[in-house]
Each structure stands twice: as structure tokens, then as C-alpha cells.
Amino acid sequence: MLQFHLANKKFAIMFLVSIFAGVAGHAQKVKRTQPVWWFGESAAANFNTYRGTTQMLNNSLTVPTAFHKGDGVKPYLSLLTEYRPNKVWGGMLNIAYDNRGGKFDGVVAPCNCAADLSTNISYVAVEPSLRIAPFSNAFYIFGGPTLSFNVSKAFTYTQEKQPDTRGDWSDIRKTVFSAQAGAGIDIPVSARTSATQMTVSPFVSFLTDFGHDPRSVESWSFYTVRAGIALKFGTSRKSIAKPIEESVATSPVVQEKDVQFSVRAPKVVPLSRQVKETFPLINSVFFNQESTDIPARYIQLNEDQAASFKEAQLQEGQPDNLNNGRSARQLALYHNILNIMGDRLRSNPQSTITLIGASGKNPAEGKIMAENIKQYLVTVFGIDGSRINIDGKDKPAISSEQPGGDKELALLREEDRRVDIVSASPELLMQVGGSSSPYLKPVEITSVQTDPLDSHVLFNTDGAAESLKSWTVDVTDEQGNVQHYGPYTQDQASVSGKTILGNNQQGNYKIMMIGQTKNGGTIEKESSVSLMKMDDPKQEGLRYSILFNFDQSKSIAAYENFLTDVITPLVPENGTVIIHGHTDIIGDEAYNHTLSHERATSAQQIIEQALSKAGTKGVTFESYGFGEDAGTAPFDNTLPEERFYNRTVIIDIIPAK
Template identity: 65%
Template sequence: MTHIHLSTNKILIVMLSFLLIGFTTNAQTIKRVQPSWWFGESGAANFNNYRGTTQMLNQNLLVPTAFHKGSSIKPYASLLAEYRPGKILGGMLNVAFDNRGGAFDAVVAPCNCPANLSTKLSYITIEPSLRIAPFASAFYVFAGPTIAINLSKEFTYMQEKQTEIHADFNDIRKTMFGAQAGLGVDIPLSAKASPTQMTLSPFASFQTDLFDQPRTVETWAIYTIRAGIALKFGSKKVAVLAPLPGISKPDTITNTVTNTITVNNNTIQFSVRAPKVVPLNRRVKETFPLRNSVFFDINSSNIPNRYVYLTPSQAITFKESNLQNAQPENLNTGRSARQLMVYHNILNIIGDRLRNSTQSTIILVGSSDNNPTEGKLMAENVKEYLVSNFGINSPRITTEGRGKPIIPSEQPGATKDLVLLREGDRRVDIMSNSPELLLQVGGENSDFFKPVQISAVQQDPLDSHVILSVDGASDQLKVWSVDITDEQGIEQHYGPYITDQASIPGKTILGSNQQGNYKVVMTGETKTGQIIMKESTVSLIKMDDPKQEGLRYSILFDFDKYKTIDSYTKFLTEIVTPLIPENGTVIIHGHTDIIGDEKYNHTLSHNRANQTRQIIEKASTIGGKKGITFEVIGYGKDASRSPFENNLPEERFYNRTVIIDIIPSK
């Protein structure tokens, strides 16, 4: 007879393999229906290992030589139940047929005769366990006691030249208590949105022999390595909305499909805005605002080297207009090297404007960590650059030193993100009352300098995105996600989301396809655990029209402010609105920096964008413009959608913005 022994190394390999599967499953981001109760069955192989000593098999049989070690592979089968009220903690219960039978290693009797002993030991086992998913994923570990009720205690003893003996052990414990620990992973088999979920769950466990001594006499003990698989079923009530009609009008630029559902007497409205035509690129003329601050590094009063430094000879030939078309073409809804390059020329732009407008004057206000003296030095260094390199007369530039800027980012009592806030307050602000340096932004008292005009090719424009709106999501839903399926059944998953809006680039959905029809399923989980769903359809087609040209304007905000939009009313009313064509589209998207709570920043960016829309919409109505479509999106501090990175203070300041894209009707 072949006996099987599992070494410690083999046990470790088995357990590490399950850990690897668990981490791999955790990398998936699919949002599934998550029932609280699961039921099913499992099957496994018991790798039983015997140790200790047994020799007196019963009152009638004392074998001549004691047996010590043994092993076997025997079946295990259970009915199971699991309770998972959350993503991490839960409970398990298995009621199982547990075969602990096996064969001892052969021994040699005094007669020089080989002898063998095997047993059909088996139990009904009750196994309650604590279940923990430490990474809130499909991987889990479990541990708990075991209660085994004996079913069979039969043995077979064989000795050469003697008749086999079939009998029962005596002194077998009727009830045996033990302990186990194990790990497993749940592999989903059902569709993510299905109200009935089915999982296949490989698992491995270890049953200790610390208490597993089947007899009240002698020292025979059993430990078991178990490896198997479980099939589990769970169900959760799902509220489903009827499918909605898809987009079919070929002459429509955008279409919105809306439906509502009531959850706990509160209305949640789902809507999908999909472009009929997905533009890949668009030429854009951008009016880029010039932030009137130079930010200094901590513990340095020198102008940082990221700002473009020109020698006097280079400054002679510098012109602001050179920046319009000379930068890299990276004008998209994500990172923008072009605009940052324009900003980092701020001292050269100011020098050029002062040189061209000989009567203009400026005030440099330096602020430095409650150190006005250092703030004054920072301002003097900026003045020295303009005087020495651009030849500006010294009396035209006044300098001041302050401990904090006139409009600081750090507020009294602030305790969070102080390093980032203080980086933003260490700066030289450039002030002026000279209209030649300003645009009509907020009138004569505006602090904002005239924007720079730049042109580029905008990649992945916002009107090519599918916009998903879930009005009420932030208040009523824990999370929501979207599954988009094409006509071949290929599914794409997006999410999870926690805010009221999300957008997906149309070209990302299309991939390599020129056009396609898609089913959109939005699935949300309410804060009470109810699953709600909504279906719609969209049709998309790619288009590349190099002749189409759009306009872009940006307005900036101070930290944690949105009502400063009032200072832009004149600019939005008299400069921006007249340029909107009839039947055109205006996309207004708000952003914040990374400082602060995600939900708060999302609301702040949405308020900024909505106020901008109200001003433009009112001016459009007064001006008699017709057929204008407005789309308002608040991205908050979403780093994947912010115009700039958030590494430098100037990038964070530029992310406190509302961007206005004007798209012609064609």
C-alpha cells in the first residue's frame, strides 16, 4: 500500500498558491451585487496524517507490535452557509461528512511477519468559523472550532499467515473537539448585475491534532490538510428599471436619455448624454488666464529655476505673441504642458507688457511664512529681474513684504494639508491698476492680468465623452458603476463612482471600431443595501474634421471660493457670450485642487460651473441667442480630469478653475 505524507514545504506551497489567487482577484475592480447570505455545498480531499501510538485495538485484541505513523487521502463533503454583512468580516458554518480513515505504516511482528492496520474512521462534523476578507476582496481566511460526532470506528488488522480481523476500536470518543484554519478565494460565475450570484471557491485548511485524539486511551492523534472547492449561491433583491430607447437620430449631435427611480421616498434620476458623432481632435483657440503670482520654494528667496529666465540680450527679442504657437500640442482635458509653459514665462510677459506700455506701473507683494522681511526680499528679486533684464525703470515697480498674502490659502484654525497650503502662500503677487495690463475681467478693480491667446489641437474633446449623471447619488448611493456591452457581447466596466457625474471618452468605448451600438447598464447600491439598475443604449461613430474650430476660456478662483465668479460677470457677459454661435454647444467643467474632502470638492466644482452657466445663460437670453445647448460637469479634485498636475503650487492654483468650451453647431 502507498502512503502519502505532506511535508511542511508542500503545505506552504499550497497556501501560497491560494494567496496568489486571492491577490489576483483583488486586482479586479468590477462592482458586483453582494448578497449577505450564501448557501451551497463543498467537496474536498482530506490528507489525513496519523502519529502517536496505538496497539490495544479493543478489549479482545492486543497486537504484538505498536503502530505509529500513517496517512491517506479520504473524501470530505459538506453543506454550508455564509453570512457576509460587510466586505471584511463574516461567518461560516459547514456541516460535513468527514472521513478520517487511513492506513498505518506497516510494521513487523515478532514472528518476522509484516502487519498492517487500516481504519474507516469517520464523523459528522460541525464547523463554525470566523470569515475575514483582509483586503475587502474575493480572498478570505477563516478559523474556528470543530465538533466531530463519530459515525464509524471500524478497523482492519492484517498479519501474514493469519486471518484478517474486522472489528471496531473501543474507547473511541463519541464527540471530539478540535480546531481549524484555512483560506480561500471566491471566483464569480454570474453576471455582475445578476440578483442571484454564484461563486466557485477553491479553499485549503488545516485541522490541528492538538485536540484530535480519537480515543480516550493511547496517544493516537490525527492532523489533516484539506483541499477542495465549494459552490455557493447568494441572492439579493434588485430594483430594475425598464430599458429605455436608444439614440437613433443621425443628425443629432447629442442625445440625453433620462429615467427616474424612487428609493426610500427619494428620487434618483439617471441620465446618459451620448454624442452621436465622436470628434477625435479639434483645433482650439484658447484665451488662457495669466495667474498673477510667482511661487517660491521653501527656504529660498531666489526665483525658482522652473520659471523661464532670459538674459538681457534674449529679453530684447522676446514678445508675448511668440508664445501663441510655439509650445507642444498638448491641449487636452488632462495634463497641459503648453499652458504651464506659458505661465512659467509670466515674468517675461510682464516685462514685455511694461516695456510696450511705458506709463504702466506694478506693485510686487512678497509673502513668506509670517516673515515680511523675507517677503520683501523675494519681491526685490523679481523687481531686479525686470529692471536688469527688461530695462524697466525702477520707480515703476513698488515692492512690499508681508507675512501672509492679501488672499491667503491657509485659514486660521486650519489643521489639514498645511504643507500644501503654505506652499501656495509663499509667493510674490503682481498687482497693477494700469488698464493696459488688464482685460475687462471684473472691471477696473480686477487683480487678474490680460490672458494669453494660444492655439492648438485639442485631443479627446469633452463633447466626445459619454456623460453619465446620477442625480442624488452622493446622498442616496454608496457607489455606482456602469457596464457597456457591444453587439458582439464584449463588455467594458467603468467605476466605481461616488459622485453625481462621470464621463467616459467615446473613443475609449469605441476602441479600434469606427462605430458601434452599445447597451449601457448602470448599477447602484443604496446606503441601505438595495441594488438599483437602469438600462439604456447609445450609438457612437468616430469623426475627424480638421476644419472644425472651437473656443476655450478659463476663469480662476481663490482657494475654497466659488462666489468670486461675480468678478467675472463683465468678462463672461461682454467677452465670452457674444462669441457663442446660435445652435452651438457650451461645455462648462469645474475643477478643484487636491486639497480637501473629495465630496466637498465635487460640490465646490459643481457650484463654480453652475454659477458660470447662469451668468452666460442669462446674457445669451438677453442677447436673443437661440438653440444653445449647455452641459455642466463638476469634476472636483479628480486627478484624471484636472487640467494640470498637483505637484507645484501654481498647478494647484490653476486647477481651481472653470473651463468653458464653445463648440460650433456643425
């Protein structure tokens, strides 16, 4: 019983009350309060990660090849003080020796010699932190600023065929101000009644590179994950425990947030629509792992076929399934990128391109990949080789793998194994994003769009992602027949109006949303819709796409000129503009949903402002963010090019009905 009391006092009290129910406890016993002040020391391992650019080591040594990434494991030792006035809030102070040393990733010097750079840079750090025990138990979190004073700045540079060079960095900041956050747990190792309390406290923390640029030149920075253990001592005081009074335990009442449910349904359900799509071409050819050959999925012609090939031919004879789901038609167009580029170079004899291969391993392999594409264009399409420059790099100019990233690296590195097509010739480029846009001039497609997005019934359940485990929708017709859809976890879902109507030309339906709350309850919300089919083959719409690199900070504002100058003049009075955002499957699902929604609504705001200035009236907007939802994604996510095309905002312009 005593051990149980020592492990968890609250549960021990409830246990004793259940045993001695109806008996008032008047006995008193001596116990000790927890110390307010704690002192001790800690030891840890710093897992340091370098990024940025480093080439000039000091005023007398600038190495021939820049270093970028690196890592290392170094020691951390501190003297610590903690102040804990209560069970939740407190403060911490560490005075520490903080070694941020490590080794940069090796590079190849121009002499084709391997080169390495390491450092033992270290600091005396002052680390005040706010300490919070959110559950009033042994677990705690902490965070605060760090003030570091440099005490060591040595480096060692080695290069094949040359003696090692040791020295000190120049332009080292003597004082660096940054921040950290972490968590730990206090494990008692002394008796609860002892005057001197002692705990062993494993901890882990993250020290950001924000503000922690060790030098005032170049861009070298580092961040650190620290894991270690602290030994803490405190002096407790005697106290008299209060009598245990009989009490009745009550379960806390958790207030559930209300969920708002609404349905958006079209007045009429268009079964199909002729669409003229301006389809962008990403300027990359993606290569398979461990191969420098052009992948078989890219369509390659022989010389006779290339002689008669015209880009305009791609508008005919392709799979006719242009819709809001996956489209083999657009992917077939993209997989003709080598032939499209050959035709454009042949038709524009003054234009030039540069092929930049990135292998993820070494520049030489990337250059071989680029050379293989050049040989195809020269041999098959007869392009003068002097018009095609090639280069090789480890990483493409805009890399999918971000510095410090540690999730889904296999998919990101697959995207970075590619050859980018770069050109300054305007006849080859696309106007999206202005003059700096890397995307190639788009291909125009005219086809029939089946089951368009404005034929869908959209269910909006605001607050579902926060309050519900999942939710489903029951659609009941006038005869009592029920269709079930779901389960869903995000705030929004859609079902084709054509699917709901089935063989019926029109119908009235009751919509019932049934949500399962995270607290085990059930929420029901009701609405209704009326649907009617319409088939107007003469109606023609326009579709434009905006593509995004794997860059979470990329803003729709970069495309403001395109939206204002190209898209807005095409929007007719009393027309409808449907904007839907999508992402690939990389990253957090909830974040992707929010990101796609924000991009779609931002595009709407830009077009609305431009329409207002132009005096265009009566335009209806519908903007949606579908995130990585597989049911509405334009493409699969199997191939890297499919994930590139899924990072998109699609704009459909529909004339007045």
C-alpha cells in the same frame, strides 16, 4: 448577569429571553427610575483663538503695530442644572465663570522692537442649551445661546526697551450674545439602586465668535474650544419593573433611496478640434520653502535671449496637448510669467508694477523675494527700476490660509509663500472680474484640442453619493465584448467616446450601471448609446477660463460683466456652450463637487439671460461640475500654481456643426 443588565438594559432583556424561551416572566423586582432633575458643577479648559485687528487698546494707548491673531488656555467653572423628562430630550443651564484670556501673536514695532499683548478678559456667562441623547443612551449633544456679562477687561502690553503697560480695554461691551454647541457622555459612578445618582460627564464644546466681538471698536473677535468634566447629582424614585414578556426580535427595515441613472452621449464623437484659447495669467510667482531664490521651474533668459523675446512667440513651439486633462502647454506659458511681464513693461513704457512678497515668516524675507524678481526684470529686460516698487508682508492680500483653519495647512501655506504682481496699468490687466481683478492680461493660444469634452459619454447617477458605496459601468457592444469602467463614488463620471469606440468607426452599446448600496445590496440600471466618429479639422472653438481664489464664499456673480459683455457676444446661433467647473484637492471631496457644479450652472444662467436679451437663438448648453476629480482636472495638484489653475470654470464655445 446583573452587571450586563446594568450596562445595557435592552440587550440584557433579549439575553434573558433567549435563555428562558417559552417561559412567561411574571416575577417583579424593585428598581429606580432615572432622575428628572440633575444638579452639579463643571470645570474645563477654554482653548481660545483670537482673530481680527487690535491696535487702539484704550483712549490713552494706541500701539504702533496692529495685532491680529492669538490664542490662550484659560479656566471655565460653572454651576449646572439639567432637566431630563425622557431618555432623548431635555434642557441644560450653566451659570459660569468664563475666562477668554490669551496672548496675541507677537509683532515688530517700527523701532524694530518686539512687542507683545496679552489679556485676561473674562465673563459671567448664562448658557441655556437644548440637550439631545440621539441614541437614548449616555451619549448626548447640546447647543444653545450664550449670554455673557463682562467682569474683567485687563491687558498687558510689552515692548522692548520700554516699561510694561497694564490697563483696561476701552469700549468693552458689557453684554455679549453668542452661541455654542457640544457633546458629552454621562458615566455612572453610583449603584443603579442608589437613591442618589451621581455621574461623571466628560464634555467638549465649540463657542462661535459669531456675535462675540468683545469691543464696539475695531474687529477683534474670538472663538473657543472647551474641554472639561462635569459632576452631576440627581435623586431617583422607586418603581416596579414590568413583567418581561416573550417577544420576537425583528431587524429594522432600512428603506433605500432609489438611484436614477441616465447617459448623455454625443451624436458624433469629434476626435479633435482647433481651439483658440484665452488663457488667464495668475499674478503670482510661487517660491519654494526655505528659499528666496526664483524657483528653477520659472523660465529665466539671459540678456541676449530677452532682447529678442516676444510674448507672441509663446503661441508656437509649445507642447501640443491642449485637452480637457492636464496640459503642459498652459503651464509652460505660465512659467514664462517673468518674461511675459518683462516684454509687456518694455512694450508699454508708461506702465508700472508693484511686487509684494509674502514669506509666511517675516516681511523682510518677502521683500527679498520681491527684490530678486525686480532684479531679473531690471538686469535682463532693462526695465527702469523706478517703475517697479517692492514690498514685503507676512501674508499675501488674499491668503489661502483662512483664519481658524486647521486642515491641509501645509498646502495652504505653500500657496501663501509667493510674490504677487500688482498693477494699475490697464494694458497689463485682464478684464475678468472688472476693474478690481488682480489677474494679468491673458495670453492667446491657438492649438488642436484632442479628445474634447463634448466627445465624452457622461454617466449621471443621481443619488449615488448618498446611497451607494460605489458604482461601476459595463459597456457591451453588439458582439458581446464588455468594457468595465469605475468604480466611482460621486454622482457623475465620464469616459471618452473615442476610448469606447476604439478602432471602430461607429457602434451601438448597452450600458449597465451596477451599484453597491451602503446596506449591502446591489442596484442595476440599464441604458444604451450609439456612437460615431467625426474628424473635422476646419471646426474651430473658443475657450475662456474664470479663476477663483481659495475663498469658499466667492461667487460666480462677481464675473457677471465678463460673462455678459465678453463671452456672450461670441456665442453663435445654434452653437454649443460647454461649461465645466473644477476645484483643487483641498477640502471635502463632496463639497468640492457641489461647489464646482454650482459655479458652472450659475455661469450658464448668466449667459442664457444675456443671450435671451441679445436675441441669440438655438444655443445648446452642457454644464458639469467635476470637483477635484483627477481624471478631468485641468492640471495636477502638486504645485501651488496648479492648484490655483484648478480652481476654475472653463467655458468652451463650439460653432454649429
